[in-house]
Amino acid sequence: xxATSPFLLENEKIYQDWREKKLKDYPADIEQYIVEIxxxxxxxxxxxxxxxxxxxxxxxxxxxxxxxxxxxxxxxxVRILTEQAGLFRCETHRSEEQDGLVRLEVSxxxxxxxxxxxxxxxxxWHTDGYYNLQTKRIKAFSMHCVRPASDGGINSFFDxxxxxxxxxxxxxxxxxxxxHRRAMSIPxxxxxxxxxxxxxxxxxxxxxxxxxxxHMRFTARKHNVNWRDNQGTKDAYDFLMDMLENDTSVITHKxxxxxxxxCNNVLHNRTAFEDSSDRKRLLLRGRYLERIGDVCPNANELxxxxxxxxxxx
Ligand SMILES: [Fe+2]
Numbered sequence: 001x002x003a004t005s006p007f008l009l010e011n012e013k014i015y016q017d018w019r020e021k022k023l024k025d026y027p028a029d030i031e032q033y034i035v036e037i038x039x040x041x042x043x044x045x046x047x048x049x050x051x052x053x054x055x056x057x058x059x060x061x062x063x064x065x066x067x068x069x070x071x072x073x074x075x076x077x078v079r080i081l082t083e084q085a086g087l088f089r090c091e092t093h094r095s096e097e098q099d100g101l102v103r104l105e106v107s108x109x110x111x112x113x114x115x116x117x118x119x120x121x122x123x124x125w126h127t128d129g130y131y132n133l134q135t136k137r138i139k140a141f142s143m144h145c146v147r148p149a150s151d152g153g154i155n156s157f158f159d160x161x162x163x164x165x166x167x168x169x170x171x172x173x174x175x176x177x178x179x180h181r182r183a184m185s186i187p188x189x190x191x192x193x194x195x196x197x198x199x200x201x202x203x204x205x206x207x208x209x210x211x212x213x214x215h216m217r218f219t220a221r222k223h224n225v226n227w228r229d230n231q232g233t234k235d236a237y238d239f240l241m242d243m244l245e246n247d248t249s250v251i252t253h254k255x256x257x258x259x260x261x262x263c264n265n266v267l268h269n270r271t272a273f274e275d276s277s278d279r280k281r282l283l284l285r286g287r288y289l290e291r292i293g294d295v296c297p298n299a300n301e302l303x304x305x306x307x308x309x310x311x312x313x
């Protein structure tokens with residue numbers, strides 16, 4: 001698969017063909033990312049096709065419904081929708097609920113203390129699971145809004161394939177730096193329950209072994225991350241951060257009640273927010289070991305053991 005990958009610098013012609021197709025009619029307006037779904041628990045073939053069509057272009061879709069499920073039904077409903085869209089295998093997460101989703105809300109639960117997603121603080125640019133080992137990469141995630149914050153809690157998203165194109169077009173050394181197998185390393189970690197996570201070194205840009213797609217692991221946080229200590233990596237990082245701050249292709253949206261995001265783990269962030277006395281922000285997040293919109297071309301190569309272990313990378 002690598003021999004024909006557009007994400008290898010030596011494959012210039014294949015890259016240029018892929019790039020041209022990718023950028024042709026790329027959506028400029030947020031409305032082009034939105035799919036109206038009448039009933040999240042029973043999306044129509046036309047609604048699902050629209051989801052797939054947008055995802056294949058942008059790696060990101062925002063759905064919206066006028067018939068938002070109650071909080072008690074929201075998780076189950078979201079899982080029906082995500083399965084209909086092709087996402088079956090949720091990661092195993094310490095905070096997941098019965099439906100495999102995690103409640104993102106301000107929490108004083110001791111197991112969530114110190115983790116920014118469960119606070120009202122801003123979340124800097126990242127892709128999900130950047131600290132995961134290669135065998136547990138997060139390829140897609142969903143976020144469903146049950147209740148927005150009364151103030152703030154706005155998300156921005158940036159298609160990581162666009163980031164790759166802009167970096168490669170600017171300077172191929174940026175891509176070389178981010179393809180290095182120790183470009184970004186997450187140090188070992190022991191959480192409050194004594195569970196250990198081993199050091200996780202790796203590239204920023206990876207080529208998925210089964211899909212052939214581009215996978216990105218990135219965090220802009222300053223602590224608990226060790227960047228390869230050379231000028232090339234620093235320049236690549238600075239270029240990416242400047243892009244994320246200034247590029248007009250960044251999609252910014254505050255999810256309303258009944259709205260949600262499905263994406264192939266694109267770059268994203270969140271502003272800080274405030275809850276009011278009568279409304280507490282609640283999003284339900286799912287993280288998946290499969291991509292959305294893509295059929296895995298090499299799925300047959302997976303043994304049952306690999307599949308069951310989530311070794312999709
Ligand atoms: Fe995230």
